[in-house]
Amino acid sequence: MSPRPFRLVFIVACLAAGFLRAAESAPAAATATPAPLPPPGPAAAVYLTWQRDPARTMTVHWHTIWSEGYRDTVLEYRPAAGNGPWLRADGRAQPMPYTARIVHTVELTGLAPDTAYLFRLGTLRTGEKGVMRVVTDGREFRFQTLPAALSRPVRFVSGGDANVGQTTANGVVNEYRFAQMNRAAAARAPEFALLGGDIAYVNNEPKAAAKWFDFLRLWGETMVAPDGRLIPLVPAIGNHEVSGDAFDIRGGAPDRGVSPGRAAMFYSLFAFPGLPGYNVLDFGDYLSVVALDSFHTNPVPGPQTDWLRATLAARARVPWIVPVYHVPAYPSHRSFAGAVSVAIRANWTPLFDAAGIRFAFENHDHLYKVTHPLRAGKPDPAGTRYLGDGAWSVTVRDPQPADKAPYLARTEKKNHVFVVTLHLDRAEFAAVDPDGAEFDRFTIPVRP
Ligand SMILES: [Fe+2]
Numbered sequence: 001m002s003p004r005p006f007r008l009v010f011i012v013a014c015l016a017a018g019f020l021r022a023a024e025s026a027p028a029a030a031t032a033t034p035a036p037l038p039p040p041g042p043a044a045a046v047y048l049t050w051q052r053d054p055a056r057t058m059t060v061h062w063h064t065i066w067s068e069g070y071r072d073t074v075l076e077y078r079p080a081a082g083n084g085p086w087l088r089a090d091g092r093a094q095p096m097p098y099t100a101r102i103v104h105t106v107e108l109t110g111l112a113p114d115t116a117y118l119f120r121l122g123t124l125r126t127g128e129k130g131v132m133r134v135v136t137d138g139r140e141f142r143f144q145t146l147p148a149a150l151s152r153p154v155r156f157v158s159g160g161d162a163n164v165g166q167t168t169a170n171g172v173v174n175e176y177r178f179a180q181m182n183r184a185a186a187a188r189a190p191e192f193a194l195l196g197g198d199i200a201y202v203n204n205e206p207k208a209a210a211k212w213f214d215f216l217r218l219w220g221e222t223m224v225a226p227d228g229r230l231i232p233l234v235p236a237i238g239n240h241e242v243s244g245d246a247f248d249i250r251g252g253a254p255d256r257g258v259s260p261g262r263a264a265m266f267y268s269l270f271a272f273p274g275l276p277g278y279n280v281l282d283f284g285d286y287l288s289v290v291a292l293d294s295f296h297t298n299p300v301p302g303p304q305t306d307w308l309r310a311t312l313a314a315r316a317r318v319p320w321i322v323p324v325y326h327v328p329a330y331p332s333h334r335s336f337a338g339a340v341s342v343a344i345r346a347n348w349t350p351l352f353d354a355a356g357i358r359f360a361f362e363n364h365d366h367l368y369k370v371t372h373p374l375r376a377g378k379p380d381p382a383g384t385r386y387l388g389d390g391a392w393s394v395t396v397r398d399p400q401p402a403d404k405a406p407y408l409a410r411t412e413k414k415n416h417v418f419v420v421t422l423h424l425d426r427a428e429f430a431a432v433d434p435d436g437a438e439f440d441r442f443t444i445p446v447r448p
């Protein structure tokens with residue numbers, strides 16, 4: 001090839017390449033519409049709790065991962081029966097500290113008592129004429145409100161100290177035991193679950209946050225009643241929701257270092273109990289659950305005890321008042337002289353005596369416990385039975401010898417939940433182990 005034609009080919013090739021490059025980098029036509037956003041991905045966790053009357057409200061929480069995309073805090077819901085229209089509800093979103101998760105919270109209000117509902121999560125899109133519509137990911141969930149009066153029995157489960165990812169002595173991670181206990185609890189068709197602290201054993205540590213994710217994932221997969229509804233979780237705080245030297249606060253110096261800021265992850269995850277860390281949930285006119293903070297983010301004496309006194313006094317006509325808290329007043333494994341146990345017996349149990357509380361849920365000691373009915377620390381048929389001691393799925397411990405703890409009526413080294421069935425005149429209890437077997441059963445009459 002002679003030099004001249006070669007130069008011509010080269011110039012043509014350069015012009016063509018420049019034209020193509022210019023075409024690639026040309027701005028899109030001003031009239032083009034942006035590509036539609038992809039549909040929202042599935043929520044990373046979906047779970048229920050309450051902030052107000054469980055007969056007429058429900059609080060729905062779910063998680064998204066902000067690094068994977070944005071999703072509005074909006075859902076649609078309707079009664080499960082019939083084919084009524086979907087109603088829209090929105091709420092608030094807040095980050096879960098130290099993680100890439102957003103915790104979405106929607107409180108549904110004005111619900112009908114004792115009614116099954118469906119809900120589905122969504123995000124907002126601009127539809128025709130600029131009207132915002134909800135785009136859902138297609139998955140439907142179910143919940144049930146509680147009755148407004150005790151016109152039928154109401155059943156719930158109670159326990160504490162779950163610890164999804166604890167490694168047991170033989171090296172087996174006990175996620176299986178947690179899921180197994182959940183399935184045994186859910187099979188009893190409870191309408192809700194009390195969980196009195198030491199929930200995921202994260203200690204508010206960023207590096208352990210995945211244990212919260214595992215807990216909530218497994219809870220959503222396994223705490224499902226036989227009719228397919230999600231079982232709401234009513235938590236109280238324990239020492240393993242709190243960062244720092246929880247053991248020292250618990251056992252040595254109960255007058256220092258307690259602050260809600262030390263349990264920022266726990267408070268971001270659940271609308272109840274919320275700040276300051278203790279709260280009451282009134283079920284219609286028949287049940288009040290009182291969640292207390294046994295020296296984890298609030299001192300026992302002082303404002304919390306003043307609040308408890310007023311809360312019990314205002315509910316003198318409520319037949320069932322159920323306190324739930326973490327550290328036991330009457331421990332089954334640890335010492336009776338433990339600083340927090342002493343503080344609870346000095347401040348709270350006299351108020352239980354005065355109010356005629358029939359039973360209270362304690363945790364933290366990791367075995368099964370039923371005390372005698374106690375009043376001023378002495379056996380009394382009209383007293384309070386302290387039920388515990390937090391062994392949902394942790395490794396169980398040895399009970400104290402009988403001569404050191406004469407208040408104990410029964411102990412067992414067993415993982416368990418209490419299944420409680422409330423009637424107008426009595427509460428029936430069954431203790432259920434992870435195999436679903438009942439190993440204890442008793443009845444407590446309502447307070448006069
Ligand atoms: Fe524990």
Ligand SMILES: [Fe+2]
Binds near residue numbers: 198238240326363365
């Ligand atoms: Fe504990």
